Amino acid sequence: MTDTASMTSLPYTDGEAEGNGLLVDGSPSGLERIHDYEPGGHHPVHLGSMLHDRYKVIHKLGSGGYANVWLCQDTLSKMPKYCALKIIMAEGSTGECPELRINQLQDFGLDPDSLSGHFCLPLDQFEINGPNGLHYAFSYPVLGPRVSRLINIANSEDPGAPLRKMCLQVTQAMSTLHEQGICHGDFRPANILAHILRLDHLSEDDLLTLIGRPETVKVLAASGDEHALPGAPHYLVYPIDWDKVAESITGKDLILAKACVTDFGESFNITEPTENLGIPQLYCSPEYVLDRKVGLGCDLWALGCTLFEIRTGRRLFDTFDDDPDEYLCKVAMILGKMPEPWWSEVWEARKQFFKDDADEAGKVVEVQRDVNTGASNSGNEQNRAGWPQPVAVQQEPRSLQDSLSSGLFIGSRYCPDGIHRAMPKEEIDIFSDLLSKLLVFCPEDRLTASQALEHQFFKV
């Protein structure tokens, strides 16, 4: 059990009356939701279980919105061999499952061989029939933490060089995909993981010494007793703590400065664009937020946000929640006034935050608002509780250079003040130039991924 888990005295439930009535006896941080163990939900898995008569469960790699990912040993192999086994919830295991998108793209003519250097492609695919229904399962190569929080690299003497190298790799990945007529649709750091050294020669015991032994938390019935539900496990497993691995003497060399894009779930053929992008607000291009326009430009905007995040460990347009107005405010504060008709007509709430005209320096000018009520003094009555804080009181960055000037910062519970590294002035200038050419309001004017590869930033 983790420290936080052992400090918690009452069983935890992550909602009101949960469908399955189960409780987690500790911290839910990093875990899948316990009430997702019900018909249509997750497949219950225990450490040591054998799946598909082949994959022995060793540890947990993570969980997402519709799947758990387990570190498994492939027992078909005589030598130790490991994989990441992604088990999709039963209700997601249909023909619409995003994980199957790679097969559809292949049917369209996508060449997986040309992608294999940059993308994490499935090795095996099968079905599991369990108490909660039928689940699709996919095995993948085992990867490490997301590329925007590589503590071992941030701690190194010159983190700039490896981080720029990873920026180059993700730009190459996007360029390869776009050359094949595919828009990724969900390009962001959470979907880009670092490669790790091969684990395959290690015994299970040596592997667990390296990555840490699994920590678990009990799953109980509402009464506090053991439960007897066949559709739920008796404990949940906390995922591998990559920060801890990166801080350890043996683990710090395990994680490599090599990026791998993991997710094709939102990808589409550019001749048949989807109507809705699945990418979170933080990485959405303004033409999608304001006009619902979808295309390669959305990927290029997301690439700009992603490069910033890889190099700095911080989000460029960081917002408190998914509020589109707050997001557009952040964008305008850094990139300036948006073109028409967005500024005057399409972005309806804009007048509550910014004046019509920019100042002499071309910066947007905020409408003065009452900090306590959020009401603007422009006479507009539409303000309401919950509007974003007036941006002026937050000392917001006013340009890409400002945003970059705080350098690299990664928070970690193993380092109380976080890890901070300055970025040289010359690099700030060159990097802000590249970002300014990707984060252009008009999608047609953005650098393409292959043009971006020619930028000076990648030659520093």
Ligand SMILES: Nc1ncnc2c1ncn2[C@@H]1O[C@H](COP(=O)(O)OP(=O)(O)OP(=O)(O)O)[C@@H](O)[C@H]1O
């Ligand atoms: N091949 C892999 N190697 C190591 N860890 C992985 C791998 N694939 C996924 N993970 C880990 O598992 C977590 C969940 O995986 P993933 O994001 O694919 O699930 P999901 O349900 O598709 O998520 P989402 O909510 O983004 O749809 C990831 O955040 C990552 O930490």
